[in-house]
Amino acid sequence: MSVTRNTRSVPAYVFGQGAFAELGSLVDARRPGAALFYVDSFFQNTPLLQELPARSGDAVVLVDASREPTVEDVDALAEAARAARSGGMSLCSLVGVGGGSVLDITKAVANLLTNPGKAEEYQGWDLVKNPAVHKIGVPTLSGTGAECSRTCVLTNMRRRLKLGMNSDFTLFDQLLLDPSLTRTAPRAQFLFTGMDTFMHCFESSRGAYRNTIVDVLAASAAALCREIFLGPGDMMDDDKREKMMVASYLGGMAAGNVGLVHPFSAGLSIVLHIPHGRANCHALSVLGEFYPEESALLSEILARQKVRLPKGICADLTEDQYEALYQGTIIHEKPLANALGEDFRAILTRPKVMELFRKM
Amino acid sequence: MSVTRNTRSVPAYVFGQGAFAELGSLVDARRPGAALFYVDSFFQNTPLLQELPARSGDAVVLVDASREPTVEDVDALAEAARAARSGGMSLCSLVGVGGGSVLDITKAVANLLTNPGKAEEYQGWDLVKNPAVHKIGVPTLSGTGAECSRTCVLTNMRRRLKLGMNSDFTLFDQLLLDPSLTRTAPRAQFLFTGMDTFMHCFESSRGAYRNTIVDVLAASAAALCREIFLGPGDMMDDDKREKMMVASYLGGMAAGNVGLVHPFSAGLSIVLHIPHGRANCHALSVLGEFYPEESALLSEILARQKVRLPKGICADLTEDQYEALYQGTIIHEKPLANALGEDFRAILTRPKVMELFRKM
16 A cells, blocks of 8 residues: 555534534634525525525525536636625635535635636646635535545536546535435435445445555445445435435545446436436446446345336437547546556457447 | 534544655645654654654654653643743644654643643633644554544643543644554554554444444444454554554544543543553453443453453552542543443442452
8 A cells, every 4th residue: 555645634524413503603603704605406495495594695596406517507606706706795605505516516616716717727636726715515415425525526518528626625624414404305316326425435445546544434335325225224214314424424535546437427427418326327237247246236226225227328329429428438547447457448448338338 | 313513623644654754745834934743752762763854943852651641741841842932943833753642742732832821721621712733643553543533631630630622723733644653562552552442432332422423433443443453463464553543543533422441441540550541451351241242352352462451450559549549430420421321320339430440
């Protein structure tokens, strides 16, 4: 094992059923100034919006997270926030309330409020130069690890890839982890997103780039996922949703060195705009020759939780689309090498990759 | 489960065999200013001292950690550092290199450099008013969790108790976790200190005050301890010492709500000046009626690792000393209630407590 880089983690969390009631005091501790809340539009016309501790002068922005966030989404939101600031609004904190997409958008906008230019200029490793605006993450769906990762994944259609602003400045300053916020999540989405934790944890544990801290966190989070999705009771019982929030938080700290699932998943998201969690499941469903145990486990979980993963999603694609799927997958050299070694192209030939997509 | 307080963790770590070589760059990132190194005097005349990245103008203080640190120790070190500062030394960081005692001393002095008065004025919950001087923790022995806890336990003989400065400001700002630094630890001390992790983890998991994050971390760390002390190979093999460092780090985040072991252990440390790790083992060795599985496990581990725990340590004590042991134990109401409920005095009567000490 080599020495890790200096690894940062989110410095503070409040955790527990009902923790949402503490959001006001966390924001108030940052005042004076206005808070800017980015809330998943899923919560429009729900009590959560009324319970938001927004004060006079604060702004609440509803964010459509039904599709993966793009660099353009972030640029537009950052532009609006910059305009509000030039208009005299003094920002004390950005608060992201939602799933991985809303959390990632909040992180990206916070970076752009202290760094000039467009979102895509910061997609990559350590390109963010100045510390971001203070930000608080409030996940309402568990699994992506966006609440504790140092990245925010944005789709860039011009470059035809999904890439994060990978930076210590991207980390949230504060988390509020309230499992009761995931109670209303749609069942399939709860499973697909929760399984993201399982995916990046087992991929980390299988890869070439590892360390003991990450291994232990990944194993704990993966074990929680098995318990949640295959243990007695329903995956959406209170105690299971609580465990899923913990699995996402601990597993998120173990993410980073993924394997085959994430590159195939990224291809699907780029070409077919399939959300990340479900795209992972499509990918793992055809990767049985590489991950036999985990692929079988996914089938067992889907059957047990009565969630259907559509089949034939690549049935009617054009050759251009297949080529785009191939390119959108093979570009992810680091995770592919982590899983298969530097010579991964000898295994993942163009026909092989296309055959796998055809099977989805 | 209730909502946790806002829980802070050490924001950054560098981890791995050989990570010590990174200490210079971590300190340099804090310069200009002088670094103050507190190093366990165990390392006098060892290569570690030469490898310390101390520059001209820095100070290296050897700390005798053969006994538990007292408030007077900390006051004296803080006075010296304050004097150096008034003499024109500008401090950029305190660096603690040692076991739990040295780490706790470093944390306590850092608090006293920004808060006036004596150490004992800050023993208790959230009494530290001002953020401490920047500090880096470099453990050379694993198990106490001092590297990641929000306390620093100091013996106060005037008040006849061990009590920490329990504060968010007590947390280190940076950790450097290099398992190669534990290679020279004496065998018995390695076991006794490592078992501290097992003790606070199983006690947390058994108590009334719990949450799922702490439960998962405690279970992971306790499982690592079993593997280290009872798995194949020797407990001091490279991979085992590496796992022990991770167990201490993750388990330290789960500490806080201990049970019966720690109060009895504190009594021993106050009256007989037995170091914390070994005192824990003495305590657990006679607590079989409360913790049958864990007490048996301790015996198995001692036998397997060929480490002797002295017996009869309370054989020749006076009645006054027994009374002091009783008082030094029963004063820890919160952990005793965590283990036995609010009515713990009905179980832990004076004769019962004394009988347990007699059996050690």
